[in-house]
Amino acid sequence: MAASDAYITGVGQSEVGMRLTRHPLLLTVDAVKEALADAGLTIGQIDGVSSYPGKMPSYLGFSPVGADELVDALGIRATWYAGGGEITSQLGAVVAAVGAIRTGQARHIICFRTVYEAAALARPEEFPPIQRKRVEGSAQWTAPFNAISASIWIAQYAMRHVKRYGMTREQLAQIALTDRANAAVNPRALVREPLTLDQYMASRMITTPLCLFDCDRYTDASTVLIVSAGDALDEVTATPIRIAAMAGTVERHSWDQAEWVAAYPTGADLWKRTDYKPSDVDTVQLYDGFSFNVITWLEGLGFCDIGEGGRFIEGGSRIARDGELPLNTFGGQIGAGRLHGFGFAHESVVQLRGAGGARQIPGDPRLAVATSGGGPLATALLLARD
């Protein structure tokens, strides 16, 4: 253990549901308390807070709690904090925290992502929907063509895989089937019923080739990761998980100008910063806001060649809990809920500590990859138990 390294020392999660009524700040505090208890830390030892994407007053369901609000609400004496969306996707908040840790600006940083999209949609009087007369920014290049959902943007890349590489619906289905099988044994998962291939094939199309079950769904929840300095581990009682390497990239500002999504350069960069290789990895927790994102991550991270992702997961046995590369063992976002990026790092820590209970993968896992992002933004973390 090097003093200059950063570790995830505690993880926590609130209740996960749809249309929750508990105050989103209190959901965040629930997750903070669980993470503190997990790490064996007290709030007085926390000196930093990092969040994605910062509070969004125009769209509170997407991000109802600011990093500054949490600092204030819990009386944290912060020597460093950050919250913002112009970063390499959700887990970029962890990358930022590691930078602060490694430069000595803080010792224990709470990283959080709180989502309240289902509650906001159900209570428009409390959370008014976005009212804009005209579209601005990168959305102007897609919204006028009624391409107003990320599913349509990701479907463009997925269709190219169908046409160019022969990816089938039966292959793609293995993501949702694996997610839902794992969610069935995760007590906190949003969707607990397993999914069959027949149900998948019969489900309605959202935007070809993505059907309903290829999409995550609005969720209310908060997820917390505590990132600590290597020379502060004597204050921690839990098994620390080392952040062995990080990578994050940004593609073109407008999604449609990128030949490949950012998972490809991000995945390649990750292995340039470590001596570990893809074959060393015991489990992968890969962003699945849409099922096809997983294909791009498997290819981008080099677990298979570009275009081979569909065949790589064919039949599902390779990515099952007892397979050679267990995937999204908590259910991913498709099964466990749209925790928005942070669930993948949370689950990596759970698995590397052997704390997965009914969903724990066999063996003695020591290395995991957690990712976030699906379009022009992507982050990958390589997490190790020493």
Added chain:
Amino acid sequence: MATPPRPLPRLDRDNRAFWTGGAEGELRIMRCRDCAAFIHPPRPICRVCLSENVAPEAVPGTGVVDTFSVNHQAWYPGLEVPFVVARVALDDAPGVFLTTNIIGCPPESVDIGDQVRVTFLQQEDIYLPLFEKMS
């Protein structure tokens, strides 16, 4: 039921030529006058050579379907489905893709590689570049 209006862009000095060129029947893409690179989305600087000597230029308005998706979800009340959202690679503007709709044909007839031509749909002060199959 009348077709509801599309979400329209707010015009600014960077995007005005693109969104209003259809009034003269032109698809206008920002281009560098020093290194000839196209710059889309339009900005006041060339992303290749950093020259500020850039200006919108009419391109032929033809292209190829790079990829697409047939959307079946009605994202807001009154939105008629299915419809095709495609990414079109523009002819004579290397590296520029437009997200657009392929209209005037059955959605299931659209495929990667289809040659398409622009047709403008006016809504308020905006001329949306939509595309039709050429054959």
